[in-house]
Amino acid sequence: MTVSVRKTWRWIVALLPTLLTTGCWDSAGLDNIAYIHEVAVSYRKGVYTMYATILNVPVVTETSEKAMSEKAAPVYVVRARGNSWIEAVNNLFPTSPKRLMWSQFTTLILHESLLKTHYLDVVDPLLRYREIRPTVWVYGTRVPLAKLFQTKMPLESNPLYTYINNPNEVRVFGRVFPSVRIHTFLRELNEPGISPLLPELSMNTPKRVTWYKEHEKMSFMTVSSVGVFSNRRFVGWMPRNALMGLMWARTGGLRIPLYIRRPLIATVYLHYNKVKISSVQRHGRTFFTIRIRGKADLAEQSQEIQVQQLTEQIQTRMAGDVMKTFRAGVALHSDVLGLGQQAYRRYGFLWPFHTKTEALRSIRLHPDSLQAVSVTLIRAHSGMRFVMPP
Amino acid sequence: MSSPISKSLKASQDWLQEHVLSHCQDVKPFSFLLGDDADEHFVRVWGVYLDGSTDVERVTQTFMPLLQETFRRGPYNSLHEFRDHLRAPDASVATEWNGAVEALFGGQALLFLDGYEGVLTVDKTKKPERTPEDPPIETSIRGPRDGLVENIVDNVALIRKRLPTPDLCCEYFSIGRRSHTRIALLYMRDVARPSLVDAVRSRLSAIADLDELTESAHLEELLEDRALTLFPTFDSTQRADKSAAVLSEGRIVLVTDNLPTALIAPATLLQLLQSVDDYQDRFPFATMTRVLRWVGLLISLILPSIYVASTEYHQDTLPIFLLLSLVSAHRGVPFPTPIEAFVMLIIFELFREAGLRLPRAAGQTVGIIGTVVVGDAAVRAGLASTGMLVVMGITAVSTFTIPNFTLSNAVSILRFLFLIMATLFGDIGIVLCIVLLVAHWAGLRSFGVSYLSPYSPFEWSDWKDTFIRIKWTRMNIRPRSLRSADHVRRGAPKK
Numbered sequence: 001m002t003v004s005v006r007k008t009w010r011w012i013v014a015l016l017p018t019l020l021t022t023g024c025w026d027s028a029g030l031d032n033i034a035y036i037h038e039v040a041v042s043y044r045k046g047v048y049t050m051y052a053t054i055l056n057v058p059v060v061t062e063t064s065e066k067a068m069s070e071k072a073a074p075v076y077v078v079r080a081r082g083n084s085w086i087e088a089v090n091n092l093f094p095t096s097p098k099r100l101m102w103s104q105f106t107t108l109i110l111h112e113s114l115l116k117t118h119y120l121d122v123v124d125p126l127l128r129y130r131e132i133r134p135t136v137w138v139y140g141t142r143v144p145l146a147k148l149f150q151t152k153m154p155l156e157s158n159p160l161y162t163y164i165n166n167p168n169e170v171r172v173f174g175r176v177f178p179s180v181r182i183h184t185f186l187r188e189l190n191e192p193g194i195s196p197l198l199p200e201l202s203m204n205t206p207k208r209v210t211w212y213k214e215h216e217k218m219s220f221m222t223v224s225s226v227g228v229f230s231n232r233r234f235v236g237w238m239p240r241n242a243l244m245g246l247m248w249a250r251t252g253g254l255r256i257p258l259y260i261r262r263p264l265i266a267t268v269y270l271h272y273n274k275v276k277i278s279s280v281q282r283h284g285r286t287f288f289t290i291r292i293r294g295k296a297d298l299a300e301q302s303q304e305i306q307v308q309q310l311t312e313q314i315q316t317r318m319a320g321d322v323m324k325t326f327r328a329g330v331a332l333h334s335d336v337l338g339l340g341q342q343a344y345r346r347y348g349f350l351w352p353f354h355t356k357t358e359a360l361r362s363i364r365l366h367p368d369s370l371q372a373v374s375v376t377l378i379r380a381h382s383g384m385r386f387v388m389p390p
Numbered sequence: 391m392s393s394p395i396s397k398s399l400k401a402s403q404d405w406l407q408e409h410v411l412s413h414c415q416d417v418k419p420f421s422f423l424l425g426d427d428a429d430e431h432f433v434r435v436w437g438v439y440l441d442g443s444t445d446v447e448r449v450t451q452t453f454m455p456l457l458q459e460t461f462r463r464g465p466y467n468s469l470h471e472f473r474d475h476l477r478a479p480d481a482s483v484a485t486e487w488n489g490a491v492e493a494l495f496g497g498q499a500l501l502f503l504d505g506y507e508g509v510l511t512v513d514k515t516k517k518p519e520r521t522p523e524d525p526p527i528e529t530s531i532r533g534p535r536d537g538l539v540e541n542i543v544d545n546v547a548l549i550r551k552r553l554p555t556p557d558l559c560c561e562y563f564s565i566g567r568r569s570h571t572r573i574a575l576l577y578m579r580d581v582a583r584p585s586l587v588d589a590v591r592s593r594l595s596a597i598a599d600l601d602e603l604t605e606s607a608h609l610e611e612l613l614e615d616r617a618l619t620l621f622p623t624f625d626s627t628q629r630a631d632k633s634a635a636v637l638s639e640g641r642i643v644l645v646t647d648n649l650p651t652a653l654i655a656p657a658t659l660l661q662l663l664q665s666v667d668d669y670q671d672r673f674p675f676a677t678m679t680r681v682l683r684w685v686g687l688l689i690s691l692i693l694p695s696i697y698v699a700s701t702e703y704h705q706d707t708l709p710i711f712l713l714l715s716l717v718s719a720h721r722g723v724p725f726p727t728p729i730e731a732f733v734m735l736i737i738f739e740l741f742r743e744a745g746l747r748l749p750r751a752a753g754q755t756v757g758i759i760g761t762v763v764v765g766d767a768a769v770r771a772g773l774a775s776t777g778m779l780v781v782m783g784i785t786a787v788s789t790f791t792i793p794n795f796t797l798s799n800a801v802s803i804l805r806f807l808f809l810i811m812a813t814l815f816g817d818i819g820i821v822l823c824i825v826l827l828v829a830h831w832a833g834l835r836s837f838g839v840s841y842l843s844p845y846s847p848f849e850w851s852d853w854k855d856t857f858i859r860i861k862w863t864r865m866n867i868r869p870r871s872l873r874s875a876d877h878v879r880r881g882a883p884k885k
Contacts, residue, residue: 030701030720030727035713055714103706104713133706 034096035104037075040145041085041122042111048122050088051145052078054096055104077149085122102131108138108182109148109201115140115227115234123186134183137167140198140227142237147203148221177223177243178251189232193340193363195329197246198227200237230334238328238336245325248318248375249275249290249337257299258314266310267300270318270377279343281350286343286363289372290322295380307379315375322373330365340365392488399436399504406438410491416441417494422454424461424503433461434504443497445516453478453512457501469506480513492570517541522548525628525650527795532670537628542647545630546574549643552634557581563594565609569602572647573609576633581640583873586837590642590655606651609644613655615835620800623836625657632666640874656839656872659831660856662794663687668859676859684857686791689784690801694731695812695820697781701727703816720775728813730774734782735809737764739802742786761786843871 038053053075078095082088093100108126110119126132141148167179177199188196202224211218225237226246238246247253252272260266273294279286296314322337329336340363351359395402403419410417418441425432439446456478466472473483484490484500485508494500497515522544524530525537538545546560561575575594577587593613603609606626614623627633628650633643636654644653663683668676700707701716708716723730741760745753761783768774785805792798804827811819834841844852852869854860866880 030717031722033705033717035705035710037710055710101705103704104710106710131706 032098033101034098035101037104038107038109039105040109040111040141040148041088041114042145043114043117046083048082048085048088048114049145050080050082050085050092051149052080052092053149054078054100079146086125102129105132106137108136109145110138110140110198111145112140112142115198119234120232123182127182127186134181134186136182137179138182138185138198139179139201139223140234140237141201143201143203148201174253174255174257175244175247176253177226177246178253179223189229191341192360193335193342193344194338195334195336196229197238197251197336198229199223200225200227228329228332228334228336230332235332235334238325238332242325242328244318245322246336248273248292249322249325249373255297258296258317260310260313260317264305264310264313265300265302266298266305268314269297269299270294271297277337277339277342279339279346281343281347281362284362285366286340286347286369287371288339288343288369289374290337290339290370292318292322292373292375294375294377296377297380298382311377311379315377318375318377319373322375323370326365326370327367330367330369335365337370339363339370392486394485395487395490395502395508397505397507399434399502402502402509403436405487409487410494411438424458426462431464433506435501436504437499437501438494439499440494440497443515443517444499445514446499448514448516449499449512453481453499453514469503469508469510472503472506473510478512482511482513483508484511485509496570519544522630528627528629528632528666528793530629530666530670533629533666534631536630538630538633538645538650538652540648540650542572542574542645545645545650545652546576548630549576549633549637549645552631553578553637558637561591565594565597566600566603569604571603573603574645576637576643576645578637578640581638581868581874581876582642583640583875586642586656586872589837590644603646604648606644606646606649606653609646610653613644613653615837616833619830619834620803621659621831621834621841622662622794622796622800623655623657623834623841625654625661625794626651626796627654628652629666635669638879640868640872640876656836657841658836658839658843658871659841660844662797663792665793669862673859673861677857680857680859683791683793686788687801690786690788690792690798691805692808692820692824693781693785693788694735694805695808695823696817697778698728698731698809699812699816699820702813707817716775716777719777722772723775724772727778728809730778731781731809731813732806734774734778735806738782738786839871844869847871 035055036052037055040051042049054077055075078092080088080092082091108122110122114122126136127134177197179199180197185196185198188194200223201221203221204219206222211220225240225243227237228235247256248270254271255269256271258268258270260268271294273292276291276293277288278291279288281287296311301310326337326339335341343363344359347362348359351362406419411419417438419436419438421434421436423432424435439449456476460472460476463475464472466475469483473481484493490500490509490511493511493513497513497517499512499514501510501512503510519541520539522536522539524535528537536548538548550558550560557579559575559577559579563573563575565571565573573594575587575590577590590613597603597612600612603612610622610624610626611617616623625636627636633645633652633654637643641654641656644655646653664680665683668680701720705713720727725733737760741756741764744760745757747753748756765774765779765783769776769779789798789801792801804823808820808823811823813819815822828842831841832846840847843849844856849869849871851867852871854865855869863880867877868874868879870877
């Protein structure tokens, strides 16, 4: 053999095993996979219970070759238990006739029982597995999981179209707390001076709304409140009457209605506000002021009233809401408005590295830490003026 | 064979009889008497011509009377003197058999005058040829319809018609011991980079010991910088207007006799993705079509492999509804997706080849049967999934957006490589292939010009005629990557 032929053979011998024995072993046939879509976990007396929805692809018959995206994709709900969440998952795997994959996993629901105990034991392995992306939507709930997974949603022919699975696509107007992805949640969990907010899924909360399907009342899911954390510990749910301040000063929202009933009658819509937090340090404590600037759209106005008067009333109301939220947060020993973060970043240089605890103590909130809330609104859009004949 | 032609007509007849006439029956002899019988001042003339290539009618009707009249004004001492008195620019004298035979088979008539050394050759050729018409593979909507033909003289004339200037240089080379193929090297003297012209000239002169040259692809292989590559380092065209345009850009054009295809050098990848119509429409539209062609190149290269990689390895890259559609479409197909993709790709190439080989009308039928009937039947029979069929259909259509035929063939081969790598390694394999491909492109040179220019090496001023095409009135300078002798196309030269 000449040198070049020998060289070629060497290449072939080296390349063939590399090409044929690597990589392709984990390839999966398209229709031999089932996809885990949603997972909910609860905990009771050392036992983790997992509910998972698994997507099943409907059979497309020869007569209807149309793509089925709009049609119902039946999902299977599976319950699995184990002494850890991983164990529950591994108990599930052998029972599935198809290979289960996590690549389409979108929603994680953590039950209150788990939140109060070992929720980090679920989050941690979740992020270690390569098939799962840290873009999973994460929710908390107080509803028993079995009930949550038996609900049939209104308007949803396809369970993949629920609000909780694509909150970005199902645009929700009004007083809905924005959903969070797990990377945001974890980032805020590790950040000093801010309390991550976990949207709470609940069923049938708004008392004044009923959905019917053929004269039967339907149950529905809403995001009714948020869970509050402090130092990575779950400390409780925000009271519902203290939620509005979060929307004004922290998360914002799309077309949040604000109803004014006394003494004037009007409705305005508010959008994302500009929030500016400023702080001063005095005697080892930090005091904050919040300045909110935003635009308001007038939606309803019953009498001819002075714009100035109305604006002032709305501003006072919003400032009151923010203050109420702040106090509710302090009652839970948490910083729901993220005030401390501003001071932590701003005054970080004042504190040597080894005095981090000192710094954190200085930004700990007290009921009087928030000194003032000022709101400035501009009327962005008042609609066409329509004068009713007398 | 190279011996002088003797004075004796008999000797010439014998020589030709032995060397040519005995075995080339398409060479026809004829003879007549020149001068007047009455005053005994006459000479016996014997001639030969190539049947079908020599225009006998013109020889007898226009040349003979001239010959007769010149002869009457004689006498002459030599054939050269005779020639000097002949008022015909297309007549010349050959003294060696070698040149005479070459002229004969080039279509010229040979006239042996008894008593004179040498032979009179008359260039009244009329070879079988067609008139210039719209080239079928490079159609243009607004452009001219006179494409190149199989005659080098006509082709040079077609180009010269568009650049009637002495700066357009035309150098002839003859290549091939047997074929004597004439090759014309065309360039603009004051525009083309001198080193480029020298390189082409020296490479052409260096071609030796070649039996015959009949294809432009052979010429391409003889001249190219790098021997082992799938990609064409010459652009080719069948259009005279494109040839003229690239000449004025500073490139060179090689016209080969008997071929309607001219070679253009240097060629870059971006140039291969341009078409004539780009310059005949408004510039935003030209930009859009160019971007579309790049998209087409990319799709035809990687779409099947992306499909295989996404469905086999990276299901998370697909939106859930698309994934579910693909899964339900694939349900019941007995083959795994990679095998399905291979089979479909091979079938696609089969149909393409069949369509090319068959007569044009039948080829279209095969195309329709292939795409519509067989594809649909395959899905109904559960042999292929609809998703795969859509992918293959888009790939097939995208392949046809690539204007250069050689480039699209290269893409067809690479597509299989991409598919193999995607099957084995998923997206990583595709990325690896792209990296290697770009590295290969970056290593290619076409007469010293990088294949990826003006992106690598970076030349900002050339960008106006690459992905995008700006207004023609703004393209005031020639491509800098060609390092032309004269950069300025419009306006005063900038010092």
